[in-house]
Amino acid sequence: MKKIFALLVSVILVLSLLSGLSGCSKPKSGTLRVGMECDYAPFNWTQTDTKNGAIPISNDSTGYANGYDVQMAIKIADSLGMNLEIVKTQWDGLIPAITSDTLDLIIAGMSPTDERKQVIDFSDYYYESDLVIVVKKDGPYANATSLADFSGAKITAQQSTTHYDVIDQIPGVNKQEALPDFATMINSLNSGFIDGYVSERPGALAAVRANPGLSFVSFDEGKGFTYDVNQSYVSIGMKKGSDLLSKVNDALSKISQDDRSKLMDDAIANSAED
Numbered sequence: 598m599k600k601i602f603a604l605l606v607s608v609i610l611v612l613s614l615l616s617g618l619s620g621c622s623k624p625k626s627g628t629l630r631v632g633m634e635c636d637y638a639p640f641n642w643t644q645t646d647t648k649n650g651a652i653p654i655s656n657d658s659t660g661y662a663n664g665y666d667v668q669m670a671i672k673i674a675d676s677l678g679m680n681l682e683i684v685k686t687q688w689d690g691l692i693p694a695i696t697s698d699t700l701d702l703i704i705a706g707m708s709p710t711d712e713r714k715q716v717i718d719f720s721d722y723y724y725e726s727d728l729v730i731v732v733k734k735d736g737p738y739a740n741a742t743s744l745a746d747f748s749g750a751k752i753t754a755q756q757s758t759t760h761y762d763v764i765d766q767i768p769g770v771n772k773q774e775a776l777p778d779f780a781t782m783i784n785s786l787n788s789g790f791i792d793g794y795v796s797e798r799p800g801a802l803a804a805v806r807a808n809p810g811l812s813f814v815s816f817d818e819g820k821g822f823t824y825d826v827n828q829s830y831v832s833i834g835m836k837k838g839s840d841l842l843s844k845v846n847d848a849l850s851k852i853s854q855d856d857r858s859k860l861m862d863d864a865i866a867n868s869a870e871d
Contacts, residue, residue, distance in 0.1 A: 627678075627679050627680055628679060628680045628681075628682050629670075629673070629674045629677060629679040629680065629681050629682065629701050629702065630655075630682045630684055630699070630700050630701045630702070631670045631674075631681065631682065631683055631684065631700065631701065631702045631703070631704050632684045632685075632686040632691050632694055632695070632699075632700040632702070632703050632704075632705065633662070633666050633667075633683065633684075633685070633686065633691075633703070633704055633705035633706075634685070634686065634687065634688055634691075634705055634778070635654060635657075635660065635662050635683070635685045636778050636779070636780065637664075637705065637706055637778070637779060637800065638664060638779070638800070638803040638804075638807070638864075638868035639664055639665055639799050639800065639802070639803040639861065639864035639865045639867075639868040640664050640665050640666045640705065640706035640724075640799065640800070640831075640864070641662060641663070641664040641665070641666040641667055641704075641705060641706070642662070642663060642664050642868055643657065643660040643661070643662060643685070644660070644661050644662075644663055645659065645660070645661065646661060647661055648663075648867075648870070649663055649863075649867045649870070650663065650667075650668065650671075651663035651667070652667065652671070652681065652683060653683070654683050654684070654685050655682045655683060655684050655685075656684055656685055657685050660685070662683040662685070663864075663867060663868075664864050664867075664868065665706075665724065665799070665860055665861050665864040666704045666705055666706060667683065667704075668860050668863075668864065669704060669723055669852070669860065670683065670702075670704045672848065672852060673702075673704075673833075673845060673848045673849070676844075676847070676848035676851065677841075677844055677845075677848060684699075684700060686700070686705075688705070688755070688756075688757060688758075688777075688778075689756075689757050691703045691705060691707070691834070692713065692716055692717055692834070695717050695834060695835060695836050696716065696717065696836065698836070701835065701836075701839075701841065702833055702834065702835050702841065702845070703717075703833065703834035703835070704723075704833050705834075706724075706797070706800075706831050707831055707832065707834055708758075708759055708827055708828050708829060708830060708831055708832070709722075709827050709830075709831075709832040709834075710759055710827055710828060711827070713834070716837070717834045717835060717836060717837060718834070718835050718836065718837050718838070718839060718842055719832040719833065719834055719835075720832050720833040720834075720835070720842065720845045720846050720849060721832065721846050721849055721850075722826075722830040722831065722832050723831060723832060723833060723849055723852075723857070724799070724830065724831045724857065724861065725826070725829075725830045726797040726798050726799060726829050726830065726831070727797070727798050727815070727821075727829055728760065728763060728795055728796070728797060728798075728821070728822045728824065728828075728829055729795075729796055729797075729798050729801045729813045729814060729815045729816070730747065730752065730793045730794070730795055730796070730813060730814045731782075731783075731786065731793055731794050731795075731796050731801050731804055731805070731811055731812075731813045732786070732792065732793040732811070732812060732813065732814060733786060733787075733792075733810060733811060733812070734809070734810050734811055734812040735810070736792065737792070738750055738792055738793055738814065739812055739814075741814045742814070742816070742817070742820060743816065743820035743821070744766060744767045744768065744816070744820065744821060744822065745767075745768055747767045747770060747792075747793070748767070748768050748769030748770065749769055749770075749771060750767070750770060750771060750792040750793060751771045751773050751790070751791045751792045751793075752764050752767060752770050752771070752772060752773060752791065752792060752793050752794065752795065753772070753773035753774065753775060753776055753782060753785070753791050753794050753795075754775060754776075754782075754794055754795040754796075755775065755776060755777070755778060755779065755782065755794075756775035756776065756777055757775070758775075759824070759828040759829075760794075760795040760796065760797075761775045761795070762828075763795060763822045763823075763824055763828070764795060766822055766823060773790075773791055776794075779796070779800060779804065782794040783804055783808060783811070786811065787808065787810065787811075793814075795822075796813070797829065797831075798813075798815065799861055799864075799865060801813040802865050803864075803865050803868045803869070806865060806866075806868070806869040807868065807869045833845055833849075
């Protein structure tokens, strides 16, 4: 009797396991799952409609994604002959989502730093930029021309980014706690809690366009931040050893610099509308 009971329990456990597996979500065949914050204009943002070429966000029933990253993702998916799925993902969750096979690609304005390269692979650059500091247009640092001019300033950047690391290069800086996203940094700047934040130039242009009370400081050679281009240029991330690497690089090689510039110009203009 005990043997029969044990056998029945085993059968139930196996059936339960099989049932659970059948309910697991599996990647759709021919679908390219691309992760981004959908909150980092002009690279990516969320809007409420399909205006200007936005596409639905797979895990946000009312949101549509747009921006430079989205338009690049569309081109890459088309080149690969795959359906595109945008997955809204918090910044700190992007790399774990790649390593756990939840995503196929990260197209999120991410720089291919040496630290990140230890965990995932990166494509060739898909955008080249520089680092600036966003400030109040009528504030005490609006006319700054060098890092030395920011001595004593309360400066921050987005958490878990190379932008936060370079703040240490500002002599006498009052480095503030890193903030989770650009919307929070803009609010903190407008409210006077900080004097400025480090950003890539496209992000600064989008912020200034949407917030007339802001401006940004760029630097001549030798007066600004020192960094490897891997801390400023952005690439597409994917799992180590992914066979997508050569395919993505091939797709990128077919997008001219003129086309990339036009995509970014459009993204900056469109981000101000949403």
